[in-house]
Amino acid sequence: MQAPDRGAAGALLAVAVAELVDVACNEHGKDPAPLRPVEVRAVGTVPYFSRTDHATITLTGAAVAGDYRSQVLFQAAHEAAHAAITAADGWDWVDEMFATWFAVRVMRALNATYASETEIRLHGEARQLSTASMVAAALPRAVAEPYPPGLYGRALLTAQLLERTFGWPTVRELAHPGAPAQRADLTAWLRSLGAREQLARSVLGLRGS
Numbered sequence: 001m002q003a004p005d006r007g008a009a010g011a012l013l014a015v016a017v018a019e020l021v022d023v024a025c026n027e028h029g030k031d032p033a034p035l036r037p038v039e040v041r042a043v044g045t046v047p048y049f050s051r052t053d054h055a056t057i058t059l060t061g062a063a064v065a066g067d068y069r070s071q072v073l074f075q076a077a078h079e080a081a082h083a084a085i086t087a088a089d090g091w092d093w094v095d096e097m098f099a100t101w102f103a104v105r106v107m108r109a110l111n112a113t114y115a116s117e118t119e120i121r122l123h124g125e126a127r128q129l130s131t132a133s134m135v136a137a138a139l140p141r142a143v144a145e146p147y148p149p150g151l152y153g154r155a156l157l158t159a160q161l162l163e164r165t166f167g168w169p170t171v172r173e174l175a176h177p178g179a180p181a182q183r184a185d186l187t188a189w190l191r192s193l194g195a196r197e198q199l200a201r202s203v204l205g206l207r208g209s
């Protein structure tokens with residue numbers, strides 16, 4: 001049986017997610033208008049994002065029902081970034097990098113303790129996957145198939161290192177600001193760096209061109 005206030009809580013969650021999508025669009029230089037409305041479901045066993053004729057953000061039913069607010073917001077922020085930047089026809093580590101880094105930044109603003117615990121956990125998990133292996137990985141498309149262990153942690157570390165090295169305006173070019181959601185073009189981005197391309201290649205564990 002549903003709790004009597006579940007409808008009201010669901011409406012609040014939808015408002016929170018809509019705000020997070022707007023912030024994610026702003027951070028990555030995207031126009032939120034074509035994204036509306038974003039459907040929010042709280043029925044998943046894992047959180048995920050999908051795009052058909054509209055964007056759908058699915059959060060884990062257990063987190064929402066258990067009122068784990070920080071966990072729900074962390075999930076929602078991650079998926080809101082996907083709503084802003086991730087194309088319908090596919091995604092890769094760059095999408096996970098932006099989504100994970102955005103969710104950590106949101107949580108730093110909302111719950112600093114949760115944010116720092118999450119960063120410590122993710123940084124620890126990053127040891128399971130090298131940067132080169134992450135960049136080379138073909139991520140599974142099915143919701144039920146897990147990503148390589150350590151991917152979110154490695155993606156977060158990579159985002160933070162790239163931002164420290166090149167600055168956010170350069171890093172976010174990978175998300176195609178000003179354009180609709182589309183696949184990241186790593187080769188074109190590396191070329192756009194000019195004299196800094198080799199530095200970026202070394203950060204990403206890539207061999208020289």
Ligand SMILES: [Zn+2]
Nearest residue numbers: 078082096099
């Ligand atoms: Zn993701």
